[in-house]
Amino acid sequence: MATASAPLTTHLQNFVVPWIFLLQSLLSLPPLILHLLLTLNLATLLSPSRLKYAWFSRFWEKFAPSVRLNSEARVVPLLQGRVSRGAVVDRPAHPPVSGTVIEIGPGSGMWVSLFSEDYLDKDSADGGGSTPRRATRSSSSSSSKPPSVTRVFGVEPNPDVHAALRRRVAAAGLSDTYEVVPTGIEDLAPSGRVPRESVDCVVSILCLCGIPDPQHNVREVYRLLKPGGRWYAYEHVRCTHSWYMRAYQKEREGERERERTKLIHPSSSAPLKGLINLFWPHFLGGCELDRDTGRSLREAGTWSKIDLEPCVDEDWSSPIPHIIGVLTK
Numbered sequence: 001m002a003t004a005s006a007p008l009t010t011h012l013q014n015f016v017v018p019w020i021f022l023l024q025s026l027l028s029l030p031p032l033i034l035h036l037l038l039t040l041n042l043a044t045l046l047s048p049s050r051l052k053y054a055w056f057s058r059f060w061e062k063f064a065p066s067v068r069l070n071s072e073a074r075v076v077p078l079l080q081g082r083v084s085r086g087a088v089v090d091r092p093a094h095p096p097v098s099g100t101v102i103e104i105g106p107g108s109g110m111w112v113s114l115f116s117e118d119y120l121d122k123d124s125a126d127g128g129g130s131t132p133r134r135a136t137r138s139s140s141s142s143s144s145k146p147p148s149v150t151r152v153f154g155v156e157p158n159p160d161v162h163a164a165l166r167r168r169v170a171a172a173g174l175s176d177t178y179e180v181v182p183t184g185i186e187d188l189a190p191s192g193r194v195p196r197e198s199v200d201c202v203v204s205i206l207c208l209c210g211i212p213d214p215q216h217n218v219r220e221v222y223r224l225l226k227p228g229g230r231w232y233a234y235e236h237v238r239c240t241h242s243w244y245m246r247a248y249q250k251e252r253e254g255e256r257e258r259e260r261t262k263l264i265h266p267s268s269s270a271p272l273k274g275l276i277n278l279f280w281p282h283f284l285g286g287c288e289l290d291r292d293t294g295r296s297l298r299e300a301g302t303w304s305k306i307d308l309e310p311c312v313d314e315d316w317s318s319p320i321p322h323i324i325g326v327l328t329k
């Protein structure tokens, strides 16, 4: 990962990566359309929402393993509780994920194996890493096993990823623990399926960028957490580094304000979207690059502890910067 003193090539790579994502996504569309035509799946072909799901699922199944590879050095320690102030730390700063868990937007299940004890009941004295192993806690650690994950609700609205998700749940030996909830997170609280203050942990990994009305829905999920419950987040967020990075990634400062003004004065000039985000949501299943997800999480309700920061090992030239951390209710 690049640092502030990273070579120019690294910065150039940072600028180019989003376009490679977009191109890969675009290239996955023609084979999908051909497949839908050959299988006479006109229902999907002619429905924009179903086509969007099918497109994202095809792209993500191919791309998600590399996303996991690039992110696991952060996400594995995060769920083990070994992340603090935006950095991975040797010793636990928070308890690991445990008890009843909501995983928002698990997609094809890239992270479900982390809910097994192989990962979460891991001695942190080795400095972490992503290799799973059964618990062999050192004598300096507590001799009692930490509580394990007892139940997971994987809330995933895209039906096209469910088969892959269930396959990975089974492969992780979690079929009795992990329930796929085939709806959007916005429908979870209203459904009454998960009572208020009944959840120990929420896990959101690269998914709050795509949920509707994040301010409202993050608040609704907050209400499902027990007092003392924890939200483990790893999300990409809007650029704040400089005007040029903001313009490259997201809508220009004050655009929302202008958009509101435009409703009142329709003749005012149309606002420009930031360059990448002009295309990104259309090519990547509705994912928005320019969300202030840190704010949505901080303002979801009263937290007793907020340890959520930008990743310290990310440099200024990333148009897809991340935040990482744990919020405790």
Ligand SMILES: C[S@@+](CC[C@H](N)C(=O)[O-])C[C@H]1O[C@@H](n2cnc3c(N)ncnc32)[C@H](O)[C@@H]1O
Residues within 6 Å of the ligand: 064, 104, 105, 106, 107, 108, 109, 110, 111, 155, 156, 157, 158, 161, 183, 184, 185, 186, 205, 206, 207, 210, 211, 212, 285, 287
């Ligand atoms: C970029 S993918 C990330 C998937 C997975 N967390 C990972 O890291 O591999 C975002 C996921 O969020 C899901 N998603 C979109 N809208 C959602 C919603 N309203 N509620 C829950 N999940 C949603 C998408 O279907 C997709 O699977």
